[in-house]
Amino acid sequence: MGAANRLAELASPGHTGKTRGGEANIERILDAALAVFAMDGFAGARIDAIAERAGLSKPNLLYYFRTKADLYLAVLRRTLDMWLVPLAEMDTQSDPVAALTGYVTRKLEYARDFPEASRLFAMEVMRGAPILHTILENDLKRLVTSRAALLAQWMDAGHLPRRDPKHLLFLIWATTQHYADFAAQVKALTGQSLDDPGFFGEARRAVLLAVLGRS
Amino acid sequence: MGAANRLAELASPGHTGKTRGGEANIERILDAALAVFAMDGFAGARIDAIAERAGLSKPNLLYYFRTKADLYLAVLRRTLDMWLVPLAEMDTQSDPVAALTGYVTRKLEYARDFPEASRLFAMEVMRGAPILHTILENDLKRLVTSRAALLAQWMDAGHLPRRDPKHLLFLIWATTQHYADFAAQVKALTGQSLDDPGFFGEARRAVLLAVLGRS
């Protein structure tokens, strides 16, 4: 996973990064920024709000990240790193049903545990992915192509219902991330969320039925 | 559909609405506003950009909609009106497979023809639906409950694979709207979009396989 690793290093473009307290601050700033950017988008996010949430002053935040755009970029990179892990790790050795079951389960756990990361990523893509489009076209595309080939093999062997593998991946992403991105709607309609174990199980079974063609 | 109709009237809160040219302007403003809000979000949208796209000056736009928030509200209402139509119209008389096939197809056509409306709606929900949450909890919830009951009947009769009807609806929304909301990612990975008839067919078949359990 070239992109993910390549992106991880430059958390703090503005300084040497040698201090202890500074590194802890950077983590808190990135956490705060994720929450605010995911809620209000890049334009709507206020540096004051991020700084307050991170427990420092606005000029002090700007000491670590010179501009709002720098901060947004850092958050996006850190998020993408994490976001691509499940697909990269999808078990290619074990049997198809177990591998896909594990992948769907992992994706739902991510949607439950990191809904803000999901929404940040969604907002970036909905804007036309101005920052991420190169990574999507190169690294993610390579990964998807290899996984699609694997899925096609499994379909040939009769382990999965035959369908276009790319669209199967889109279906898994769309359905699992829906519970994070549209959590407000899901909550309004059902009163529940993935935090309820029973609801998590319902969602998991529904997605797996669609993916595997059977429970 | 109480909500949808109830929302339609107050396109132009600021004035009498008697003039001919004025009504045409309002339509052009709403079209322009949809495009800009869907791309940049509420905070990122610039009134200048909307006015220019609509072909009039910024103060003139503000003659029709007193504030940016009024304009956003009007666009959202008009969009929701349209957005709920397919579910409301899902044919309850014809046989289950035909009704669901028609619904999926219609939703995909909407995703193809009105991707900006899909993204505007998605952004509002991702923000926690501050404007729409009452409508989601009341009108949409009623509609969903009735449709879920219908789907449960069809499952009881053996026409559809048994699964939680609510999650089946979420799956249909998530998968179809994915091709609009994540169009940039789909394009980066496949080079295609729903505008390509072949790709539209692939997507449709993939979704229908998941919904019906067979092609």
Add this chain to the structure above:
DNA sequence: GTCTATAAGCGGATAGAC
């Protein structure tokens, strides 16, 4: 109804003390 000019305020970024 439509415009030009302008007011008013917000928010990103900087200066400089500690």
Add this chain to the structure above:
DNA sequence: GTCTATCCGCTTATAGAC
């Protein structure tokens, strides 16, 4: 490294002529 105070551009919204 962290703060207070402040600058300055940008954007919404208004005033008022046509």
